[in-house]
Amino acid sequence: MDPVAGTAEHRGPLEVRARAPGKIILAGEHAVVHGSAAVAAAIDLYTNSSLLLRPTGPGEGGGAGSGAVELDLRDSGLTFSWPCSRLRGALGEEISANPGAPAPCSPDQLAAIARLLQDQEIPEAKIWLSAGLSAFLFLYASILGCRPGKAVVSSDLPMGAGLGSSAAFCVSMSGALLTAAGAVSVGARRGAEGWEVLEKGALELVNQWAFQGEKIIHGKPSGIDNSVSTFGKMIKFKKGELTNLESWNPVKMLITDTRVGRNTKALVAGVSERASRHPDAMASVFHAVNSISEELSSIVELAAEDEIAITSKEDKLAELMEMNQGLLQCMGVSHSSIETVLRTTLKYSLVSKLTGAGGGGCVLTLIPTCILFYISPGCIFSFMVLYKINTIQLMCDFC
Numbered sequence: 402m403d404p405v406a407g408t409a410e411h412r413g414p415l416e417v418r419a420r421a422p423g424k425i426i427l428a429g430e431h432a433v434v435h436g437s438a439a440v441a442a443a444i445d446l447y448t449n450s451s452l453l454l455r456p457t458g459p460g461e462g463g464g465a466g467s468g469a470v471e472l473d474l475r476d477s478g479l480t481f482s483w484p485c486s487r488l489r490g491a492l493g494e495e496i497s498a499n500p501g502a503p504a505p506c507s508p509d510q511l512a513a514i515a516r517l518l519q520d521q522e523i524p525e526a527k528i529w530l531s532a533g534l535s536a537f538l539f540l541y542a543s544i545l546g547c548r549p550g551k552a553v554v555s556s557d558l559p560m561g562a563g564l565g566s567s568a569a570f571c572v573s574m575s576g577a578l579l580t581a582a583g584a585v586s587v588g589a590r591r592g593a594e595g596w597e598v599l600e601k602g603a604l605e606l607v608n609q610w611a612f613q614g615e616k617i618i619h620g621k622p623s624g625i626d627n628s629v630s631t632f633g634k635m636i637k638f639k640k641g642e643l644t645n646l647e648s649w650n651p652v653k654m655l656i657t658d659t660r661v662g663r664n665t666k667a668l669v670a671g672v673s674e675r676a677s678r679h680p681d682a683m684a685s686v687f688h689a690v691n692s693i694s695e696e697l698s699s700i701v702e703l704a705a706e707d708e709i710a711i712t713s714k715e716d717k718l719a720e721l722m723e724m725n726q727g728l729l730q731c732m733g734v735s736h737s738s739i740e741t742v743l744r745t746t747l748k749y750s751l752v753s754k755l756t757g758a759g760g761g762g763c764v765l766t767l768i769p770t771c772i773l774f775y776i777s778p779g780c781i782f783s784f785m786v787l788y789k790i791n792t793i794q795l796m797c798d799f800c
């Protein structure tokens with residue numbers, strides 16, 4: 402995550418911008434919620450949150466009782482506004498600003514937030530935004546209190562498609578809010594494109610708040626999505642513990658969006674219900690996924706120096722992805738659209754697996770480095786050639 406810092410001691414308007422990346426999961430989704438290891442990598446698609454705070458000083462037109470908290474969701478074309486007096490009336494008793502102490506949203510707080518959402522006109526077709534709005538109001542009030550401000554969010558990520566849009570939303574928003582509150586500051590390190598990078602302690606705080614936001618959206622998140630969005634790169638994640646992985650050879654993945662919408666919270670709950678119906682069988686499934694993630698993480702870190710070694714490494718990765726996909730089917734999170742992508746890529750001897758929560762959303766296909774493409778117009782590979790293939794950065798529509 403790459404925030405641009407501002408200062409909390411301000412008399413005039415203060416603007417803060419932060420961005421956080423989406424992710425792919427190479428192995429271990431769902432099982433990671435039940436304690437297995439998983440492997441994830443950040444991708445070069447971001448959610449941007451900008452925050453404009455109005456003056457709060459005396460005589461500057463922004464007294465404690467006035468103004469509103471506004472949210473502009475650029476990709477949905479929707480804006481929301483809550484007068485500060487209304488926020489204070491609904492949440493004042495429930496939430497007090499304490500940016501340094503991340504705490505979960507209690508059932509009473511969630512009920513108060515739900516009442517605030519009833520004031521807003523959310524189109525029926527976009528009702529799934531309610532989860533993101535709830536997370537926003539919780540993070541805003543917990544970090545900044547009920548003071549006036551305007552947040553604008555835009556994203557490269559498809560929402561609800563398995564690429565961690567909810568985590569990138571919570572991480573970028575927490576980064577912007579904490580920076581505006583003066584609770585974190587940037588370190589010496591400069592990131593890409595002139596962005597400044599938060600120091601490690603600051604990132605930990607952002608991650609903890611983003612996790613609280615993810616709980617509102619996912620129900621029972623493992624924490625892998627917000628962790629990889631906050632810290633970037635490639636990670637192994639198990640029971641809240643994060644290990645950085647160093648990939649010595651590029652791993653090329655095609656990301657295909659089936660465009661079938663789904664909801665991570667419902668899919669995670671569905672797997673837990675299956676686990677409670679078949680505890681022994683599902684424990685074996687989760688155990689097998691753990692072994693796959695552990696093996697995949699050690700293979701990723703191997704340095705292959707010639708073509709034979711690279712091919713052997715990629716063959717092993719492909720086999721592990723194929724096995725993981727089979728186990729995701731056992732968990733009940735595949736979908737006919739995902740199976741279509743699997744069958745299509747298999748015709749070209751390419752292995753695919755779903756990524757994220759499944760049930761639709763995105764599918765990963767491992768692209769071997771040494772592959773020779775036969776390009777036929779209209780087939781999926783023509784897209785791969787049109788878009789520059791890059792290390793885990795490619796996004797392609799399923800044709």
Ligand SMILES: Nc1ncnc2c1ncn2[C@@H]1O[C@H](COP(=O)(O)OP(=O)(O)OP(=O)(O)O)[C@@H](O)[C@H]1O
Pocket residue numbers: 448474476529530531532533534554555556559560561562563564565566567568570618619626663664665666756757758759
């Ligand atoms: N840019 C955004 N603006 C507002 N809300 C967002 C945004 N991005 C995500 N959300 C919220 O997150 C929800 C999607 O989260 P969900 O966890 O279901 O999918 P995902 O995070 O894209 O996929 P996965 O969790 O499998 O990686 C949306 O319905 C919305 O409530």
Ligand SMILES: C[C@@](O)(CCO)CC(=O)[O-]
Pocket residue numbers: 426429430431432433434563565619621622623624625626665669756757758
């Ligand atoms: C399905 C899941 O494992 C990954 C979603 O990207 C949920 C989680 O770990 O929070």
Ligand SMILES: [Mg+2]
Pocket residue numbers: 565566567568619626665
């Ligand atoms: Mg999510």
